Amino acid sequence: MQPEEFLTKLAELLSTRKTGEHVYLSQKRLTGQNEVPKATEENPFPDLTQSATTPKPIIIRATDGKRKKHITSGGEKIKLSTEVSPDQLEGFYTRYAEVCKANMTTLKPRDRKKGKAKARKKKGGAGQTSMTAIP
Amino acid sequence: MxxxxxxxxxxxxxxxxxxxxxxxxxxxxxxxxxxxxxxxxxxxxxxxxxxxxxxxxxxxxxxxxxxxxxxxxxxxxxxxxxxxxxxxxxxxxxxxxxxxxxxGPQSEVEQQPAVAAEKDEVMADAPPSGGGVAESSANRSGAGTPVSAAAAAAAAASTGSAGGGGGGKGKKKKGKR
The missing domain is CATH 3.30.720.10 (Signal recognition particle alu RNA binding heterodimer, srp9/1)
Known part of the structure; x- marks a missing residue:
């Protein structure tokens, strides 16, 4: 599936979700079945030594997580996937973010008044992360 | 999780x-x-x-x-x-x-130092088996100059990772929380 088509269908999938339904999106590097070597004592990070240095496309999948039971009872599982080559990632993710932002409508909208009150209360330690950075 | x-x-x-x-x-x-x-x-x-x-x-x-x-x-x-x-x-x-x-090439540039730092971190957390020995021996030989110290760190990192450092990553994260 082409990235454009994927995004259009994803928008449709996200916007038609009802209460109690889910959408699962996953992304991983596109690898062949036997491409990943096993880690050994001598080489605990085989990823870093072998083909990891050559750019590979990313595969992005989307599904509604419907189970077999649902499918046998007449429903249909929605599965979408697309491959994005490394040089197109930037543009794809900009569009992807737009699609997600526009269609994930049930998330809490920003409450400006409340936010301001909280910011005043929390003055000082707001910008800190909960963990120390690795030096 | x-x-x-x-x-x-x-x-x-x-x-x-x-x-x-x-x-x-x-x-x-x-x-x-x-x-x-x-x-x-x-x-x-x-x-x-x-x-x-x-x-x-x-x-x-x-x-x-x-x-x-x-x-x-x-x-x-x-x-x-x-x-x-x-x-x-x-x-x-x-x-x-x-x-x-x-x-790919664009991420490789920033990748190298970060990976080295990661390995150092793992070694510091791990029990002093291979890495510790290498470090102490390097400290004995390298008389405190920055160049040799860096070399010692690199040597220690490589031995540390070879000596079963694979599981160290997950452990380190749990410890940090």
Whole structure:
């Protein structure tokens, strides 16, 4: 599936979700079945030594997580996937973010008044992360 | 399965995991909608499970969960939010991680020092088996000059990683929390 088509269908999938339904999106590097070597004592990070240095496309999948039971009872599982080559990632993710932002409508909208009150209360330690950075 | 409080922390740790295992790590984002109010069994039995509950005027709430998982080492890092304001920032983070995942020349430049730092960290946490010995011997020979100290650190890092440093990554994360 082409990235454009994927995004259009994803928008449709996200916007038609009802209460109690889910959408699962996953992304991983596109690898062949036997491409990943096993880690050994001598080489605990085989990823870093072998083909990891050559750019590979990313595969992005989307599904509604419907189970077999649902499918046998007449429903249909929605599965979408697309491959994005490394040089197109930037543009794809900009569009992807737009699609997600526009269609994930049930998330809490920003409450400006409340936010301001909280910011005043929390003055000082707001910008800190909960963990120390690795030096 | 730790949930991080800040998305920045999740991004940082996920970047480290992907750099260590770019071939097997995957990121799953789940978006789900829950009703604002769930009726309890008591309410259902009593027949009071109507739509005029205390949360009847509230719309159903969505939730977004980001999960970085590596099946080989079993590391799993999570971040959950229900704020709409965070969505585009989080997807941009996914984009950054995707670029790291894809590998290639642009990420390799920043990758090298980070990986070295990671290995140093692992070694410091690990029991002083191979790495400790190498370090002490290097300290004896290198008379405190910065160049030899750096060489010693590099040698220690390499021996540390060879001596079963594979499991150290997950352990380190648990210790840091």
């Amino acid at each position: 730790p949930y991080y409080d800040k998305s920045e922390d999740w991004l940082h740790q996920s970047t480290l995991l992907i750099r260590a295992r770019p071939l097997t790590t995957r990121i799953t984002t789940s978006y789900g909608i829950k009703p604002a109010h769930r009726f309890t069994k008591v309410e259902k039995l009593a027949g009071t499970a109507t739509s005029e509950g205390k949360n009847a005027d509230k719309p159903p709430r969505g939730k977004l969960i980001l999960k970085t998982y590596d099946p080989v080492s079993g590391s799993c890092l999570k971040y959950a939010t229900s704020k709409a304001a965070e969505v585009s920032r989080l997807i941009q983070m996914l984009g950054t991680l995707a670029r790291t995942m894809a590998g």
